[in-house]
Amino acid sequence: MARLRVDQTVLGSAYFEDYHRSVSRYKYVGRNHPVSDAVGKAGGDLVFGSDLQLPGMVHAALLLSPHAHARALRIDSTRAREIPGVLGVYTHEDAPPGRYCRYRILPGQSGCVDDEPLFASTARFAGDRIAAVVATTAAIARAAVRSIAVEYAALPSVLTIDAALAADAPRVHPDGNLLHEFAIDVGTVDGHGESGETVEIDTTVTTQMLHHAALEPHLCVADYDSSGQLTIWSPCQSVYGARTVVADLLGLPYHRVRVIKVPMGGSFGGKQEFILEPVTAYLAMRTRRPVSLILDRDECIRATTVRPTQRSRVRSRFHPDGRWASLEVDTVLAAGAYAGSSPDYTEAMAHKLTRLYRVGRYRHHGRVAYTTTPVAGGMRGWGAPEIATCAEIHLDRAARRLTLDPVELRLRNLVDPGDIDPTSGRSVGEAWVRECLTRGAAAFDWARRVALEPGQGRWRRAVGVACGAHKNGMLSEAFPESTTMSLKMNEDGTLDLNAALHEVGAGSAVTLQTIIAEALDVSPDRISTREADSKVSPFDFGCFGSRMTYVGGASALALAATLRARLIEAAASLLGLPSERLRAVDGHVRPIDADTPALDYGAIVQRARLRDGVEISVTQTYRGTSNPGAYSVQFAEVEVDTLTGLVRVSDYLSVVDIGRAINRQMVEGQCRGAVQAGIGSALCEEVALDEAGRPQSGGFKNYHLVNAVDMPRVEVLLVEHGGDDGPYGAKSVGEIAFVPTAAAIVNAVNRALGTELARLPLTPERILAALESLAAPDVAIGARNACA
Amino acid sequence: MRLNATVNGDPVSIEVAADARLLDVLRETLGLHGAKEGCAAGECGACTVLLDGLAVNACLVPATRAQNRDVRTVEGLARNGVLDALQRQFVASGAIQCGYCTPGMLMSATALLARVPRPTRAEIAAAIAGNLCRCTGYAAIIDAIETVATHQSASHGAD
Amino acid sequence: MAQTEWLAPRDPDELVAALRRMTGASRIVAGGSDLMLGLHASGFHPDLLIDLSRLDGFAHVRHVDGRVRVGALSTCAQLQDDSVLATHGHGLAQAAARVGSAQIRNVATLGGNVANASPCADLVTALVALDASATVIDGLGRTRERPIADLFAPGGGSALPPGEAIVECSFAQGHADRRSAFAKLGVRSSVAVSRLNAALVVDLDRDGATVRSARLAVGSIASAAFRADAVAAALIGARIDAACPEGFTHGCMRLVDERIPGRPSWAYKRLAVRGLAEDLWGVIGASGTRPVGKDPAPRSNRPQGW
């Protein structure tokens, strides 16, 4: 079989046109910039959290419940305490009684349920913290953990959403298992009513628990010194949130808790919530020694946080021409043992589809339930990938029923720039998703490839498409987007940016450097940034919600503009010229009419300070005013081995409505990394539970990440129209790039096989089982009737 | 027992436990934290170092295996504080995001290029199949290795 | 915690002396890819660790008197490119090439693969199909040659008592026109534990194209890989350039049905084994004797598109 390739000419010209357009306009924006600490990472000398060594540091290890639901009747740590090198064993018996919400950023934050104890007396999932040991080495701490004997009384477990919501379900928490419920009903049925001519499509899609799989394991280091100062070094996504949670739980005033963000080996949302900070801080206070707690891979998988498992029933009515008349979604989501972010997460799912499509009337009913399973939490895309997976699989079925090309069906329903999202009442802004789809389809040669037969042999090949929508920052009814930053110019014209940066490895620091560099016309390497430190950084909520570039970047740009004005003002005073006749170019302030000499930035700072006592620095708060849609459309080609059920993704195109790429190389890197994770979520990644509710063990041996050999070539096509309020027109990328990936692959597999697989991941087992039922028509028809 | 080895060109003589992992000795005893622990099970490759030029998982190799042998870690790639060609190209190609996989990737790539100076992309992918990366999707990493291979064999050809 | 003693014998005499000192809490380490992982995960500290890596002359592949002799310390990296195996034990070379990652193959040894006695060990399956035997040495310096299968305990795991070490595996070169093949199925196309693996050895008629006799070994559906020659018999008389005989494929499915009925993996493996059967047959037909590197590997496993 000849290999099909992306049409290089189409992709190439469109791509380079955009590239040249932005590159010619800007000096730094739109070019390639390595992440700010790339050299230290390449040299191996950057100190990650897991490399941190403090004088006198000791090591902690956790005893995790092996049972999904059980009361710890007796915890015998006698033997553990006798092991030389053990400094202490801690359990619920001596820990502070309070409970906390691992997702909280601020006191009084709505949507937070304080239900998690430092140590559990009743284990609510297989992985719940029962005890911790502190010892002089990690090996001794782990050995001591193994020697603790716990007598458990088993309680009935609640492993699925249905079990949790059953009338007589055992309770995970005293108030019952239904943690949160909401209903949205907006818009009106488009056209002539819901019945009549319309075609009803009804699908149910289930997405699975996933492990974030950041390569660096979860860890935290904490120290409590004799002056009563608690310091926490954490590879986290919000130092202020960690401060709030730890201080409130341990009864410390906020100024006594300092949280320092340290370099992190990836997060993907797994380090957004505060999982190890409270317990490590507590252990440091108890032992009065710097304590390091580093989990192993199995512990990371079962005892930190997972992408929730959810099931959504999607029911639509379409006009025969493919226009959506109405859409109704019913979502159930398993929060796991503690509420965490799950209530907000589920609500987030209900705010994506109406940013993407005009659906007529939109109803979304959501329920979140406690289960005795690993704690669900935020993960790349925050509900957007889940709902996109459900809706896009649904749309492909609709296309089949309506005998429409999947691209055509989507084109009939996508939003246009300026549409109002009925669930938020806000504009979707510069929403160029339609262009993503048409240009992507041309580049991928969709029309020709979709018409090809999958073949009848052992390997079947087909293409699939999916669209996705996400957001740009957190601005909503409930959340006033804002961030504060400081920028100071030094006497040599270099700059220090002080912002609560949480670099996750995606290049947010260099993005801010680039934005400021462009605004002030200085080289990005003359601008320093620092990671967040709650003691010295101005307040920021943290790095999540696709707000780093759109909100943080806009804040940096506004900050640079103010600083530039200050600089010009100072220069005006020094030169005795009106500000209007000066401009800042190439590190100098120059008169517009060039008869007076230019002053370089450094000279202005020096002289302004010495002569006028003027400081060239700015601290300012930026308030977000919009939250346009972020969009991606993705195309996959797959080859399915019908004998083994293995799927190879053989070609891929990711199109993103990026607004403007600030850092082209990193944007592409985000897109390609998202495809790696997306293939995993479509085909092979899952935190599986056994019958007793224990997550699988075996680390990466049994949790399968796509490796280099199984990655297809991924083309990236960026649609750049600018506009909106992002810096230079930029929008978010890291999350949206992951949103439609799983759906594109599932749709391709279903097209290749003629199946209707809707439970992720599409493991070889599920694929062969589906093929078997197709081959046995009686069974298959029976099954379809049962669904109808 | 006493371990005598060459680590990044320098002779070392240290006391190690017979069942210690090379990774722990490098990171804890020798303070070389470039090699990372991502799984402790040979699955992620973040701990990859070179033992007599062969890429191995330092989390699975007994430290004693280094007796009278040559160990190279990522810290040993730069010369006089200047990053080597692979390191520089990793930076330039955007092959580094969070950077946790980087040291291991660099060591696998170093071993590959020593053996196969002009590898195909498929050979590069196979050589780093034991190095997981969650951030980049591997393309930029493969680009970087390919670029260095091309330049190096071009300059060798000119010699 | 008591210190672990370390012995690194350099010759057979030192090895014997070291083996003599072994207790139930002593361990042998070759590449360490299984052993070190186990020690770290369990926190177990052996009283004595015998490091085989300093032994001289146990990493050979030799062709002597009609037998192919492979030293226990040969690593997968060596075996996959070995020229003797390329002609006389292609299936073993192929299995070695499919073990783990480059890093694992650089340390993982043949002896370790056998002694570890995992149900899905890839080299074991290839060896079983080749009808290999293992040479074992004990603390009194006695050596014995035993069929590979004898090294596996009936209920699973190794049957090798403490104080004994594998020094070599060997198999008959056999028939003049012999071809062997190995295939495995994991979740990924590389660096994946076998969910199923199989090896096939066929002897061809004088025409060089018709199967005269065949042996099959299958792994991952029993406590250790085992021979299933009755299934392989379906290949006798088939031309290797023809499609995979249905009798063979069905026989493989029946084998799974017999071995793991009702297991969670049964429904899948009984179907997937068809793919493995076709892959094996494809390798025999295409390249049964060619060096591994030059193989047109089964399509499902071929990285493409770079």
Ligand SMILES: Cc1cc2nc3c(=O)[nH]c(=O)nc-3n(C[C@H](O)[C@H](O)[C@H](O)COP(=O)(O)OP(=O)(O)OC[C@H]3O[C@@H](n4cnc5c(N)ncnc54)[C@H](O)[C@@H]3O)c2cc1C
């Ligand atoms: C990430 C990863 C991937 C893997 N992938 C595969 C794979 O694809 N296929 C596969 O088959 N295996 C795989 N393995 C398992 C392992 O690499 C192999 O079994 C390997 O051959 C073991 O050899 P070793 O030399 O490393 O053994 P070691 O770990 O040194 O020893 C293994 C066991 O055998 C004993 N032993 C070793 N040598 C001898 C000897 N000569 N005599 C007596 N006892 C001995 C040891 O005491 C120990 O119990 C993988 C392992 C890892 C960690």
Ligand code: FES
């Ligand atoms: S830490 Fe060694 S391979 Fe993952």
Ligand code: FES
């Ligand atoms: S750059 Fe983060 S894991 Fe590779």
